[in-house]
Amino acid sequence: MKAAVLTQLNAPLTLEQREDLAPSGDSVVVQLHAAALNRRDFWITQGMYPGIQFPAILGSDGAGVVSKASDSPAASWMGREVIINPGWKWGNDPRAQGSAFEILGMPIDGTFATEILVPAEYLHEKPSHLNYTEAAALPLAGLTAYRALFTQGKLQPGEKVLISGIGGGVATLALQFACAAGADVIVTSSSAEKIASAIRYGAQYGYNYNGTDWVGEATTEFGLVDLIIDSAGGVGYRSLLDLAAPGGRIVNYGATAGPPPKLDLFKVFWKQLHLIGSTMGSPSDFSEMLHFVNEHKIKPIVDETLPLNAVNEALEKMRHSTQFGKITLDCRD
Amino acid sequence: MKAAVLTQLNAPLTLEQREDLAPSGDSVVVQLHAAALNRRDFWITQGMYPGIQFPAILGSDGAGVVSKASDSPAASWMGREVIINPGWKWGNDPRAQGSAFEILGMPIDGTFATEILVPAEYLHEKPSHLNYTEAAALPLAGLTAYRALFTQGKLQPGEKVLISGIGGGVATLALQFACAAGADVIVTSSSAEKIASAIRYGAQYGYNYNGTDWVGEATTEFGLVDLIIDSAGGVGYRSLLDLAAPGGRIVNYGATAGPPPKLDLFKVFWKQLHLIGSTMGSPSDFSEMLHFVNEHKIKPIVDETLPLNAVNEALEKMRHSTQFGKITLDCRD
Numbered sequence: 001m002k003a004a005v006l007t008q009l010n011a012p013l014t015l016e017q018r019e020d021l022a023p024s025g026d027s028v029v030v031q032l033h034a035a036a037l038n039r040r041d042f043w044i045t046q047g048m049y050p051g052i053q054f055p056a057i058l059g060s061d062g063a064g065v066v067s068k069a070s071d072s073p074a075a076s077w078m079g080r081e082v083i084i085n086p087g088w089k090w091g092n093d094p095r096a097q098g099s100a101f102e103i104l105g106m107p108i109d110g111t112f113a114t115e116i117l118v119p120a121e122y123l124h125e126k127p128s129h130l131n132y133t134e135a136a137a138l139p140l141a142g143l144t145a146y147r148a149l150f151t152q153g154k155l156q157p158g159e160k161v162l163i164s165g166i167g168g169g170v171a172t173l174a175l176q177f178a179c180a181a182g183a184d185v186i187v188t189s190s191s192a193e194k195i196a197s198a199i200r201y202g203a204q205y206g207y208n209y210n211g212t213d214w215v216g217e218a219t220t221e222f223g224l225v226d227l228i229i230d231s232a233g234g235v236g237y238r239s240l241l242d243l244a245a246p247g248g249r250i251v252n253y254g255a256t257a258g259p260p261p262k263l264d265l266f267k268v269f270w271k272q273l274h275l276i277g278s279t280m281g282s283p284s285d286f287s288e289m290l291h292f293v294n295e296h297k298i299k300p301i302v303d304e305t306l307p308l309n310a311v312n313e314a315l316e317k318m319r320h321s322t323q324f325g326k327i328t329l330d331c332r333d
Numbered sequence: 334m335k336a337a338v339l340t341q342l343n344a345p346l347t348l349e350q351r352e353d354l355a356p357s358g359d360s361v362v363v364q365l366h367a368a369a370l371n372r373r374d375f376w377i378t379q380g381m382y383p384g385i386q387f388p389a390i391l392g393s394d395g396a397g398v399v400s401k402a403s404d405s406p407a408a409s410w411m412g413r414e415v416i417i418n419p420g421w422k423w424g425n426d427p428r429a430q431g432s433a434f435e436i437l438g439m440p441i442d443g444t445f446a447t448e449i450l451v452p453a454e455y456l457h458e459k460p461s462h463l464n465y466t467e468a469a470a471l472p473l474a475g476l477t478a479y480r481a482l483f484t485q486g487k488l489q490p491g492e493k494v495l496i497s498g499i500g501g502g503v504a505t506l507a508l509q510f511a512c513a514a515g516a517d518v519i520v521t522s523s524s525a526e527k528i529a530s531a532i533r534y535g536a537q538y539g540y541n542y543n544g545t546d547w548v549g550e551a552t553t554e555f556g557l558v559d560l561i562i563d564s565a566g567g568v569g570y571r572s573l574l575d576l577a578a579p580g581g582r583i584v585n586y587g588a589t590a591g592p593p594p595k596l597d598l599f600k601v602f603w604k605q606l607h608l609i610g611s612t613m614g615s616p617s618d619f620s621e622m623l624h625f626v627n628e629h630k631i632k633p634i635v636d637e638t639l640p641l642n643a644v645n646e647a648l649e650k651m652r653h654s655t656q657f658g659k660i661t662l663d664c665r666d
Contacts, residue, residue, distance in 0.1 A: 093579070093580060095579065095580025095605060096578075096579030096580035096604060096605040097579070097605075098579075152605070233596075233598040237596070237598075245429075246426070246428065246429030246430070246431075247426060247428025247429035252598050252601060252602050253602055254598075254602065255598035255599050255602070259595050259596055259597050259598050259599070260595070260596045260598065261594075261595060262592050262593070262594060262595070262596075263566075263570070263592055263593045263595075263596040264592050265566040265570075265585050265587075265588035265592050265593065265610070266588050266592070267610075268585060268608070268609075268610035269585050269586055269587065269588070269610035269611055269612045270610070270612055271429060271610060272428060272429040272430075272485070272609075272610050272611060272612065273609075273610045274607060274608070274609050274610075275601070275607070275608040275609075276601075276605075276606075276607050276608075277598070277600075277601035277602035277603070277604060277605050277606045277607075278602055278605060279602045279603055279605065
């Protein structure tokens with residue numbers, strides 16, 4: 001097998017030839033056709049992630065065919081087209097992951113490889129309307145977007161939604177999911193090009209979050225919003241409190257702009273707001289997400305596909321956040 | 334009638350003799366037996382409340398007997414013992430009050446009087462296990478505590494709860510409600526005496542929030558908590574994020590210590606926390622609260638009862654926050 005291995009920080013991944021994998025107990029070998037990048041992979045290469053271990057094969061997202069299985073119930077998966085739930089050992093509490101929770105791809109060997117070993121419980125049938133590349137674009141971003149919007153955000157049809165910082169995998173899938181669920185959606189970005197793309201995918205309006213009064217404009221054109229999906233935080237967070245309707249929800253799955261420097265609690269209690277944290281998702285979030293994607297025939301947006309050999313180029317692209325949708329890898333030899 | 338009237342800021346209320354009230358349409362006259370103070374009354378006298386108007390009779394909480402009614406459906410209330418829902422014109426959205434929402438007692442003439450005019454829709458039967466003083470201690474604090482704990486906080490039996498800053502009306506009723514609902518409850522205060530009182534009323538432990546590691550002590554002795562009811566905010570808010578269990582909820586109905594100077598969003602999303610704002614409550618919150626109080630035979634804690642003539646002394650006591658439970662007024666002539 002071939003794999004892209006993290007051997008040190010702030011350096012390219014090393015492409016290694018390794019011994020082929022063997023199935024073991026309830027774990028099967030999946031021959032990967034496609035993988036996808038997440039911001040998590042980039043953070044790890046920069047040392048900006050807790051508990052980094054070497055060597056490790058990165059990559060949380062993958063789709064392929066089960067190619068080897070031991071003589072166990074897992075053998076029923078042989079030859080089937082699958083995608084992998086990257087959230088392992090969530091635990092028993094639907095409200096939050098337990099302390100054993102791990103995300104596929106460091107320390108567990110991940111999907112930037114031609115093969116991967118996966119416990120059968122994390123295998124799911126590849127949605128039949130998706131090719132391998134589209135399927136690989138789905139798992140971690142789809143899981144995160146689904147939990148943020150539905151499990152935590154309790155999105156209802158007809159509600160008004162803001163997806164801030166459109167462009168990344170989670171945000172673009174959140175846009176697609178929210179539109180499919182019958183919501184009215186607006187987006188923010190600092191890129192006019194990304195706003196134009198979002199509008200092609202169903203957003204009604206887009207606003208430059210560096211604009212002087214984008215909240216006022218959005219309020220006039222679109223109205224206050226019921227649900228905001230944000231991964232930035234930072235100084236811009238206060239604008240979200242302003243744009244939220246009374247009783248509205250703001251779900252954060254990240255804080256790329258750092259912690260908000262002040263929290264206007266008066267606004268929070270007077271407007272009866274709900275500020276909700278969300279990260280990844282549980283096995284039932286993953287199953288529900290797949291059901292939703294199949295039901296609405298959603299196709300994740302793929303920005304670009306590069307060969308596994310070019311994984312370092314793909315990571316470099318992630319650094320600059322120029323993509324709209326997912327960056328994927330072709331893992332076939 | 335006699336009434337305590339706000340005529341200027343930072344000055345005692347003026348005790349006035351006024352003409353007796355007359356019923357009008359669906360509004361009846363309630364002969365007040367008892368009233369109670371809320372922090373809101375004190376803030377208004379200090380000019381620290383939006384939309385202050387003169388002259389106004391303060392007071393949101395009252396209990397008494399319907400003494401005059403016009404010939405309308407409201408006449409069926411004649412002679413009945415009542416308490417008054419102080420949250421008027423909430424609107425149609427259970428998630429949040431509408432822009433017409435008003436709290437009884439400025440600008441609407443309130444309960445620091447011997448009589449008050451009340452639309453019949455805000456009348457409720459006085460719980461039969463409460464005397465007038467106890468009944469008057471219930472409305473605004475009970476409504477606020479109920480919505481924070483149940484409607485917004487979704488308290489479940491067996492959950493662990495922290496009520497921070499025990500002593501005031503909302504916090505002491507939240508303690509009583511949470512214990513009655515089968516929760517395990519701890520409290521914080523800077524007063525050892527208030528902590529001792531809280532333990533007499535059912536709290537399992539109490540911690541001085543100025544202590545160096547009260548969160549560590551609470552975690553060891555009691556464990557992380559599912560639901561926190563806070564009205565302080567400020568620098569201490571970060572400790573609440575630490576003490577919250579994964580998936581936990583922190584409900585704020587105030588920010589007496591000011592806005593938290595920073596919000597650790599990383600902790601919020603990694604722990605999947607819900608930070609929820611709550612203020613007052615809707616008519617259905619009020620009805621549910623009364624039902625709960627009747628079912629569990631809860632008696633609000635009354636710190637002290639003063640005659641209506643001594644309302645300024647009562648307000649002065651509120652300034653120093655030394656009370657445990659409600660400060661009430663005897664409104665009988």
